[in-house]
Amino acid sequence: MVRDGARPGEHKYVAVRAYLADLVTTELAVGDAIPSERSLTEKFGVSRMTVRQAIDALVTEGVLERAQGRGTFVAPPRADFEMRLTTFGEEARRRGLTPGATVLRCEQLPAPAVVAEALDRETGTPVHHVVRLRTADGNPMSVEESWIPVDLAPDLLDDGVPDSLYAALRERDLDPTWGEEVITAADATPEELEALQMQGSRAVMRTARRTFGGDAAVMYSRACYRGDRYSVFVPLREARPTLVPRARPSDGDAGRPVQPSAPPGRIPEGSPR
């Protein structure tokens, strides 16, 4: 149970937020009303603005919905309106499958131009290189190739290839925080057909992903999935016009790191604006 008062040093709205979050996960169901703002005001001995700040945060997260004149309610779980930086293993487990991996290659080499560019490094920078066959319940699902700059995690592969590269990065304070992925469809190469034990169909889905921790690219990876066994679900938000800042006055840089360019390869055609 969450204590009603704020711990010393903890902001009051954080305490209210925590209380509401706990309420939502343990007591309330979708559609239920939370206590009114004024009653929370009394319960916590804070002003209404503070209560609203806590509720605002949860509304922004999509956990709660306000309805003027009626109250504030637990929002229905939205299909999750964002793609997430998940790994093959996490995805498989989430679907009740047992993930597996067979290491096909594991080496350290100078980064090829394409890889170096994706990692924002110089060509030839030493990188770890791992190629794995990924399976779900023992069935081959994809061939996955990853590159990670050696200087970020020199001992990454000292104890063999870790089950999860993301987890290994997190242990080294290189938490993956965001990424970008390009998806294409293509014919499998003979090697891929062989590795994935594909019969009949030849189409595969290829992905190229850049993973970032903070402002730096920490990993570049490509995967090749069986077209007949893999699909991607993408929730789509309304295409609202976005506010675009004025162009740079003359030239000069922006004074901060600039948006990384699109991943190498063909110009993306689908999606964002």
Added chain:
Amino acid sequence: MVRDGARPGEHKYVAVRAYLADLVTTELAVGDAIPSERSLTEKFGVSRMTVRQAIDALVTEGVLERAQGRGTFVAPPRADFEMRLTTFGEEARRRGLTPGATVLRCEQLPAPAVVAEALDRETGTPVHHVVRLRTADGNPMSVEESWIPVDLAPDLLDDGVPDSLYAALRERDLDPTWGEEVITAADATPEELEALQMQGSRAVMRTARRTFGGDAAVMYSRACYRGDRYSVFVPLREARPTLVPRARPSDGDAGRPVQPSAPPGRIPEGSPR
């Protein structure tokens, strides 16, 4: 130019927000600081909480960034952390290509089971059915098939197939607000190979999309893109744990429409949590 005062009936924070939005698009560049909160307080003759409400909105939208002790700045354009509900035409134009469409079929028929399920209707419900070949700068890019319940827009195709089905829906107050899409890779059928004038490669990317306006499904569509000319860019957010409301106490419904189920077809493997 935006007036400094609020128009009668307009909320004050809306006026401040509009002023800042205008400032960002016409005067400031990425990294520039906006006026301090206290100076905006004087400029608009409002309290600081009101100014903060306006700034909060823009921060939530990703337009501005706060930095305690330093100021509030124009945020770098985020790679756009969401896929958007865009159409082939909008996407093509955004990339400087000229979109085109050839209508291959246009008819009204009873909804097949799969289509009906995707639209949350009974099998056999009358639907408009349109099949179009989509081109960019004259080059065939995809074959697109759409189904729309007739009762939502009886006169949709009376004047021929509109250039944009989404625009036609908007005109009828059926604004598409969100959607969900499943992407797969597959071998093209002989008909598709022919229509798309594909040579050499046979792989295509298939998409199945449900488009929703409000709570109702307004359109189901499938597309088949040339694998060698089309790719999808997907920005990925960190996989944070999400707040999950308590399960329904006993049974009964949630008192509001429930999250629509996943689109028909194979179980999605990639993406959201």
Added chain:
DNA sequence: CAGGAAGAGTGGTCTAGACCTCATGATGTG
């Protein structure tokens, strides 16, 4: 019994301050 009015309760907006932490640059001081 039907319809409308009133009241209570909810979130929405807003004020005019307060004190806090943090970043930065100017000012001294060793």
Added chain:
DNA sequence: CACATCATGAGGTCTAGACCACTCTTCCTG
């Protein structure tokens, strides 16, 4: 000259109210 200190000003949190708009229920009236 290098470093510590301090003043300034930025955003962060918080108060104790106020009035408005909206929804719903209850109760009164025709």
